[in-house]
Amino acid sequence: xxxxxxxxxxxxxxxxGLVVPLDRANVDTDAIIPKQFLKSIRRxxxxxxxxxxxxxxxxxxxxxxxxxxxxxxxxxxxxxxYQGAQILLARxxxxxxxxxxxxxxxxxxxGFRAIIAxxxxxxxxxNCFKNGLLPIALPAATVAALFQEMVDGYHLLIDLDAxxxxxxxxxxxxxxxxxxxKYRLLNGLDDIGLSLQHADAIAAYETxxxxxxxxxx
Amino acid sequence: xxxxxxxxxxxxxxVVYTEDDGSALIYIxxxxxxEVTSPQAFEGLRLAGRKPxxxxxxLAVADHNVPTTDRDQGIADPISRLQVETLDSNxxxxxxxEFAMDDTRQGIVHVIGPExxxxxxGMTVVCGDSHTSTHGAFGALAFGIGTSEVEHxxxxxxxxQKKAKNFLVKINGQVGxxxxxKDIVLAIIGAIGTAGGNGYTIEFAGEAIRSLSMEGRxxxxxxxxxxxxRAGLVAVDDVTIDYCRGxxxxxxxxxxxxxxxxxxxxxxxxxxxxxxxxxxxANAILPQVTWGTSPELVVAVNGHVPDPILETDTVxxxxxxxxxDYMGLVAGQAITDIAVDKVFIGSCTNSRIEDLRAAAAVxxxxxxxASVKLAMVVPGSGLVKRQAExxxxxxIFLAAGFEWREPGCSMCLAMNADRLEEGxxxxxxxxxxxxGRQGYGxxxxxxxxxxxxxxAIAGHFVDVRQWPVV
Ligand code: SF4
Numbered sequence: 001x002x003x004x005x006x007x008x009x010x011x012x013x014x015x016x017g018l019v020v021p022l023d024r025a026n027v028d029t030d031a032i033i034p035k036q037f038l039k040s041i042r043r044x045x046x047x048x049x050x051x052x053x054x055x056x057x058x059x060x061x062x063x064x065x066x067x068x069x070x071x072x073x074x075x076x077x078x079x080x081x082y083q084g085a086q087i088l089l090a091r092x093x094x095x096x097x098x099x100x101x102x103x104x105x106x107x108x109x110x111g112f113r114a115i116i117a118x119x120x121x122x123x124x125x126x127n128c129f130k131n132g133l134l135p136i137a138l139p140a141a142t143v144a145a146l147f148q149e150m151v152d153g154y155h156l157l158i159d160l161d162a163x164x165x166x167x168x169x170x171x172x173x174x175x176x177x178x179x180x181x182k183y184r185l186l187n188g189l190d191d192i193g194l195s196l197q198h199a200d201a202i203a204a205y206e207t208x209x210x211x212x213x214x215x216x217x
Numbered sequence: 218x219x220x221x222x223x224x225x226x227x228x229x230x231x232v233v234y235t236e237d238d239g240s241a242l243i244y245i246x247x248x249x250x251x252e253v254t255s256p257q258a259f260e261g262l263r264l265a266g267r268k269p270x271x272x273x274x275x276l277a278v279a280d281h282n283v284p285t286t287d288r289d290q291g292i293a294d295p296i297s298r299l300q301v302e303t304l305d306s307n308x309x310x311x312x313x314x315e316f317a318m319d320d321t322r323q324g325i326v327h328v329i330g331p332e333x334x335x336x337x338x339g340m341t342v343v344c345g346d347s348h349t350s351t352h353g354a355f356g357a358l359a360f361g362i363g364t365s366e367v368e369h370x371x372x373x374x375x376x377x378q379k380k381a382k383n384f385l386v387k388i389n390g391q392v393g394x395x396x397x398x399k400d401i402v403l404a405i406i407g408a409i410g411t412a413g414g415n416g417y418t419i420e421f422a423g424e425a426i427r428s429l430s431m432e433g434r435x436x437x438x439x440x441x442x443x444x445x446x447r448a449g450l451v452a453v454d455d456v457t458i459d460y461c462r463g464x465x466x467x468x469x470x471x472x473x474x475x476x477x478x479x480x481x482x483x484x485x486x487x488x489x490x491x492x493x494x495x496x497x498x499a500n501a502i503l504p505q506v507t508w509g510t511s512p513e514l515v516v517a518v519n520g521h522v523p524d525p526i527l528e529t530d531t532v533x534x535x536x537x538x539x540x541x542d543y544m545g546l547v548a549g550q551a552i553t554d555i556a557v558d559k560v561f562i563g564s565c566t567n568s569r570i571e572d573l574r575a576a577a578a579v580x581x582x583x584x585x586x587a588s589v590k591l592a593m594v595v596p597g598s599g600l601v602k603r604q605a606e607x608x609x610x611x612x613i614f615l616a617a618g619f620e621w622r623e624p625g626c627s628m629c630l631a632m633n634a635d636r637l638e639e640g641x642x643x644x645x646x647x648x649x650x651x652x653g654r655q656g657y658g659x660x661x662x663x664x665x666x667x668x669x670x671x672x673a674i675a676g677h678f679v680d681v682r683q684w685p686v687v
Binding site: 091 | 299446472536651
């Protein structure tokens, strides 16, 4: 069987992005995008509601026009020096909680392309790759050092192919990512199309499993 | 060669194809769907002109947005209604079985799967919902996925996965009276933290786990995700087999005997090697109450709200300070001095018949405190509701001033009309106490069903071990 492979998401190669520090651990997906916005049946348009309860002083509801809502001036994403940030720097266990893919959709829609933290929750980490968002896990001490040296206008250069981050002072930090995920992200490839290339193997598996577990089929 | 863990066995049994980098295409035996995380997946299929690989492995139900009162009036909120209607039309279009809102089998997706026998030992079970870990109680490999993966499963009946590491959590001995599965799992999360299980599949074992009913095992596995593990597991034994027998989707006749033989092998080998092991003593576990905004911020009911000053890790200390502020608590306060405004008994963690029986035993012949504005009981499914009514549990709750509702997720995440108002404090049998989870500005304390019912009656947390049960 032959199936087409399509490019559905933005490919990720080089990113020279402004960094915003979100100095919190265990940022959960309920905080990233509160549940009332999950009622949408669309995939786009979640950016204005990203971190809704932290970003605004009022209570957000779906389809609300956010341009005139009162902003929480103390929340880091609202500070003038971080406008246009594409890289989010956070503490451990980022993206824990609910599996909602609306969380990476909201981060991506807002303009983020990469998130750097000491660790990520598994489902969130996985969901990021489906949406052209690069989660980078670095040792806690390295992340702490980045928080330390952050100044206004702090940029990082992320080279996915080389698996390398370059800081403004010229220091380079390498990061881990598994080969398959890297390949898909670099090329913006459609996972389903790639998996369907193994359609014959799936069919053969089903046949074999029907013998072992006939009650399932 | 060392023996295999249960997880190793389940994984090996489902690999279709392995990539050079170790990621694998694994076959999915059961896909459960609900209205919140599926619309964009169906839309993706339509846009790409794809069909489901096979329809018979899918089962859908609306649970997050459904009202728990006046079902016959439909859904008032137009955005919620559209989402549920979208599930109905997608299932009709793609030929997928759905338990509609007016079907007695409707309920929370993680309650109905096991109840129908749609979840069986040895299966891979996925759903666009993190609490899919619940189904691991059956010795099934079950985990939550994102919407892109929902689409992937629909189109290919497979998922691309990397194998996780093995983590054994062993609870030795027996818990004391009044201590439940919920207390066990909260104590585990308190011990290993919400990131403790990241990258692992946790197998729960030991005498205290073996002694649990299937309902209790589901409660434990349900919260594996709150410990950071995508999947939790309990080995198959007589309790598992007895629960599955005769369920609508369970095998029958000769198939049943063949299945039973295969299922009985679903346990870790005695010489299996785990990457990480922790052991806890059951008799040291007391009824638990969370005090913060993460399930790991938990103490025993006879304890006090901890003092952040004593925390040496500065990141943790800051989280504690923020949690105390959000929760409106002060360090040193006795847990039993905390008064509650609302009580919620329900959710995929604790809405099964055994949970309702435990809550009813506490509420029987008593009355809700006048200071408690609302105590609501939301059964996990239409069938649980019917069973509870047949046992007269609804009458016990109603007589005690509790509300008896229709099945659904309800105030576990407040996507429907059931929610906390700003500043309100709730004793909840659900699984997440995150900021705003049960309503904007709401404050959640996670507890067992018996503890929740006792809080409703006393108006504050009480140690249910000292509760006079009639
Ligand atoms: S009951 Fe709560 S945790 Fe369970 S599926 Fe529903 S919303 Fe999610």
